[in-house]
Each structure stands twice: as structure tokens, then as C-alpha cells.
Amino acid sequence: MNATERYRYVYKPLVFIAGLTPLVWLTCGAFGWFGASLGADPVKELEHECGKTALNFLLLTLAVTPVRNILGLPQLLRLRRMLGLFAFFYVAVHFTVYLVLDLELNWSTLGADIAKRPYITIGFTALLLLIPLAATSTNRMMRRLGRRWTSLHRLVYVIAILGVWHFYWQVKRDVREPLLSAGMLAVLLLYRVVRAQAARSAARAAASAGAHLPSTPP
């Protein structure tokens, strides 16, 4: 098996199974199968666990590029789309649980929450912003959008920041868990800032090396 086949037939199916594991576990808990339980408040547990799982997949998606560069595994990129789509999937379940089981389909409360509760406003914004990214995740859309695809998918940085912020803002007092997510996101974003700066200064160095050549009038 060459690397392409290994990704297609081994790694991708493994990531797929791993991605579904939280859902299977939460489903068992919701129905009390195999001794799993969601505790006294299954609705909140489902809501929170789906949200946290979504955020973790978002962080994993953002970790692909750094890990790939640092470990020299260019093929890792093949897993990124699936990780990102799992993030979207769990965000969608998170929102559905909130709307159906928590708010019990009370649409006016949903409207009021989105308008008046800043942590819900930013969480809902993150959800909306994820939709175009999920919709343009196919190979065809990538080809069709070309360079604009890359620009569009930079939205993921904004989405991740909104997601962590949403998590931090709804915690009552013990912010250790959201701070951990924020720390991981900061590292992943900082990596990109440093890389971009290194690339810029390399370009400047190249340009100033070019300055020794006979100058051209401005």
C-alpha cells in the first residue's frame, strides 16, 4: 500500500470511526445503553458535550497544518476536511439539542437568546459562519472557487475564536476548561503568525538582496 492508499483505506476510516465515537457514547448515555448515563440532567450534558466535542474537532482541524509542517507529513492534509466536517456536525447537533431539548422549540426564546445573550450571539454567529465552509468543502467547490476558496476558509480562525469565547462566556465561575481551549487555540494561531512573519522577512531579505542590482527609477 502506498501512502495515498494508506490514507484512503486505513487512516481516513479510523478518523471517521473516532469522530463518531462521542456521538455513539452520548447516544448510549441518553438511552441508558451499556450502563452509560448522562446524569441527572441529560439535556445539559448532551448540549455541553456536543459543544466541547465540536470545539475539539475545530482545534484538531487547525492543528493539521502545524503538525504536518513540523513532522514533515504532507499527506496529513488529507484528513483535514473530515475533521472540519466533524466540527460542523457536532456544532449542528449542539445547536439542535439546544433548540429542541433545551428550549423545547420555543422560537421566541431562541430569538431573544440570540439577540440578548452575547455568548449565544457569538456562538450562533460561529455556527452561521461554518455553514459556507462546510458547503464549499467538496473537491468541486475547491476547484470552482480557486484562490477565493483559501480566502473563504480563513474564516475558520474567526470561527474558532468565537467558539472559544462562547465557551468561556457561558461558564459560571470555573473557567479552567475554556482557558485550556483558549491556550491551545492561541498556540495554533501564534504558529501561523510566526510563520507568516518569517515568510515576510524572507521575502524582504530577498528583495534587499535584489537592491544590490542596478536600481531602476521609481
Next chain:
Amino acid sequence: MPTRVPRIAPSEITSPEVYFSRRTLLAGALAAGVSTLAGPAEAAEGPPADAARLSYTANPRYSVSEPPNKYEDITTYNNFYEFGTYKEDPSRNARSFHARPWSVRVEGEAEVRGNFTLEDILKGQSLEERIYRFRCVEAWSLVVPWVGFPLASLLARFKPTSRAKYVEFTTLYDPNRMPGQRVAVLEWPYVEGLRIDEAMHPLTLMVVGLYGVVLPNQDGAPLRLIVPWKYGFKGIKSIVKIRFTESQPRTTWALATPNEYGFYANVNPAVDHPRWSQATERRIGAPFLAQRRPTLPFNGYADQVASLYQGMDLRRYF
């Protein structure tokens, strides 16, 4: 202080027949253990068979007719940061906690002060069961059959002076026994307080048990406060100090986030928490899609307590 005679809407009162039949049913289920006839449903509602039972009389006058939550829910879904900040933490981390021997220090504006053992505190108090609604500031609620005695009948024994305008309560501080106190999520020890008229109100309960058994550690053993018309965080647990004061006590949550938690913390659907709505609540243990219900002013105890706050701006004194 003008305190109206407590009045509970007739619809709220459980008829004695229904009430006692429920008791009997429960007692029967307990006596039978997990017998096949009693059915697992009934057996699962109440406390474990080996829990230490209290002797008490039911007080239907102060009990709501809503069905109480399962014992398991009341003892595994706890906000008791002294044992961890997740709901299931206290039930796990409080297992080895020993609530005996226990003593309570009485200080401040009272004629009778000093250290009192738990036995002193309980002496002469007749225990009663009251089924109260419990509304958390996080917008969930329970119905709990507490066992305790009116706080007023305890405080009266200390003969508060005319300068005693407030009562301040303090939780045990012992990070070795309360591992959550090793983390500075709140300023320890936990402090709560009431205005003296709130403390003397007949609904205010000093709790030593629930579901007819001795209070489990995770619910605030051996002695906790329950003020049913206020958010749950006012119900301070594992009390070791009672102090009568002239000025308003500096309470833990109000100190931690003054714009989110006030001293009064009366349940009020009209005054939202800055980050979430208080208009509705979710009843733990209710069936899916039938959990959310409107929150009642003063948690449904307005007839009995609203007069305590006459003329006060409840938006300001939240």
C-alpha cells in the same frame, strides 16, 4: 417587621390523604427493598435502604404538590464547589467526608454566644418534612423533600439583640476534607447571609436530612440552610458559624461577581442574570420536551414572602 401569616394557595397543598399514601407507598417500597412487586421504579425514587433514617413529621402545610425529584438526582446533581465544580463532583468527592463530630460557633449581636455541638443545636427541635421547590440561579429546578426545623426556632435560642439586623453563616474551611477548597474558584470559606426578618421567616429551614434520611455529605451535611424563595446558592451548606451582625454580610457570590449575584437573590423571572434569562427554568428529571416551565416570582412563595420586600426596588436589590 410585619410578617404576614404564611398562606399557601389551596392548589399548592397536597391533601393529607394523597400525602400520606405517597409516604406509605415509599415506606412500603423501602421495606420491601427491590422486591419485584414494589417495582424498580418506586424503589429507585427513594434513598438507599442502609441510609440512616430520621424521625420527623410531615408538614403538608408547607409542602408543594409537585412530585419530588428522585433521591439519586438530588444527591448526584449538586453545586457544592467545596467538593469540585462539576455537578457530579460532590457525590464522588464527599464520600469520605465525616460530618461528625460537628460544632457551630455563634458570634456577634446575641446574648447567647459560644460553641455548640450539633447535638446542642438539634436539642429540643422537632424535625419536620417540607417539600419545597428548589430553583438554582443557573435556571434549573428540583423539588426536594427536606427534613429540618425552622431557623427561627434555633436563632431565638441565642437571643439576638436589637442590633442584630442580619445573620451571617459560614461553611467549614478545611481543604484536607473539602478538596475543592484547594482551588481558588471562590474566596473560601463560603459565606452567606440573610436579613434578620428573612432568617426568622417560618419558611426558612435549617436542614438536616432529605427523603427522611440523614443529609448526605454532598447536599451539605450535617447542617444546611434552605430559603425556598431565593436562588439555591443562598442555601449555605455544612455550616460551622452563625454570626449576628448590624451590617449586611459580605457574601461569597456577591463578592465574586457583584453584577451577576446580589445579596438578596430572590427568585425573580423579571430580572435576568446578565448572561442568561431567568424567565423560565428546566425541571430536572421531568420528561424530555416537558422540562421547561415558567419561573414563578419568589419561586412560587410570593404570597408568603413578597411583603418582606415592600417598597424595595427588586431590580436594584437583585
